Amino acid sequence: MLSSNSNPLGENVTVRFSRHIRDLVKQVAQARGMDESDVIREAVHQKLASLSFLTDDEKKALGVS
Numbered sequence: 001m002l003s004s005n006s007n008p009l010g011e012n013v014t015v016r017f018s019r020h021i022r023d024l025v026k027q028v029a030q031a032r033g034m035d036e037s038d039v040i041r042e043a044v045h046q047k048l049a050s051l052s053f054l055t056d057d058e059k060k061a062l063g064v065s
Helices: 019-032 034-049 054-061
Strands: none
Touching: 019 054, 034 054
16 A cells, blocks of 8 residues: 655655564664664665665765665
8 A cells, every 4th residue: 555645844655564574674773773764764765776766976875886
């Protein structure tokens, strides 16, 4: 299911994960002192960078070459 709503801070998206993936995201977030949303957002950005959808400057900021 995908939904998005306009928000002054950005767009909201709803996704579904298996319990296993959700638990892993939660573990990573706790270990890194981050919110689960931040972990997911970072993963999406890194994937977009690896597929060359981001600029070189954006890739550099993410540590992706």
